Amino acid sequence: MKLSTKGKYGLRAFIDMAIYCEDGPVTLSSIAKRQDIPLSYLEKLIGKLKQAGLVQSVRGASGGYSLARPADTYTVGEVLRTLEGELLTVECAGLGSGKVEHCAGSKNCLTKQVWEKISDSINQTVDQINIGDLIRENKNENNDRKEEG
Numbered sequence: 001m002k003l004s005t006k007g008k009y010g011l012r013a014f015i016d017m018a019i020y021c022e023d024g025p026v027t028l029s030s031i032a033k034r035q036d037i038p039l040s041y042l043e044k045l046i047g048k049l050k051q052a053g054l055v056q057s058v059r060g061a062s063g064g065y066s067l068a069r070p071a072d073t074y075t076v077g078e079v080l081r082t083l084e085g086e087l088l089t090v091e092c093a094g095l096g097s098g099k100v101e102h103c104a105g106s107k108n109c110l111t112k113q114v115w116e117k118i119s120d121s122i123n124q125t126v127d128q129i130n131i132g133d134l135i136r137e138n139k140n141e142n143n144d145r146k147e148e149g
Contacts, residue, residue, distance in 0.1 A: 001089045001122055003080070009037045010045040010083040011076065017055065018071045019135050025057075025064030045083060052082045072132030080126055087126065089118045 012035045020026045028046060032039040046065060049055045056068045067074070080087060 001087060001119075003084060005041075006045060006048075007080050007084040009035070009041065010049065011079055013037060013042055013045060014049065014054070014074075014079050015131060015134055015138075017065060018067055018074075018131050019138065021064075021066035024062065025066045027064040030064075049079070049082060054079065054082060070132070071135055072130060074131040075127050076129040076131065076134075077123060077126035079131070087119065087123055088115075089122065090115045 013031050016031050016035050017026050020030070028042050029039060031037070032042045035042075037045075046055060050057060050065070053068055054074065055065050057063065057065050077087070
């Protein structure tokens with residue numbers, strides 16, 4: 001499975017927002033600058049996250065974006081699936097929502113169980129990675145760097 005830039009950039013932006021929105025709404029331009037993501041592309045990603053109810057916007061002079069819920073209630077899997085859709089290793093008639101309707105070998109497929117187990121493992125892993133935990137780990141790493149320097 002390979003994530004697109006939607007998933008990679010979107011997750012980075014989401015985590016950045018989670019870190020910095022503790023002090024109030026975060027502007028997209030500040031996220032774009034910190035994460036080196038084109039602002040126009042970031043607007044599309046955040047729009048998708050907002051539409052799904054993961055982030056919220058605040059209008060006004062001190063407006064911007066923030067998480068719709070506490071960071072500890074999100075997982076990497078939830079964010080990635082919002083941006084990427086289903087996380088599958090292969091497009092297969094027997095996996096996920098069945099986007100591939102016809103497969104010549106679906107009745108006698110010897111590898112379907114392999115792809116299913118790999119996809120299940122990936123989904124289980126990303127669903128266990130909590131955004132709040134990532135923020136705490138990031139803060140600890142930054143504190144360790146400061147103490148070393």
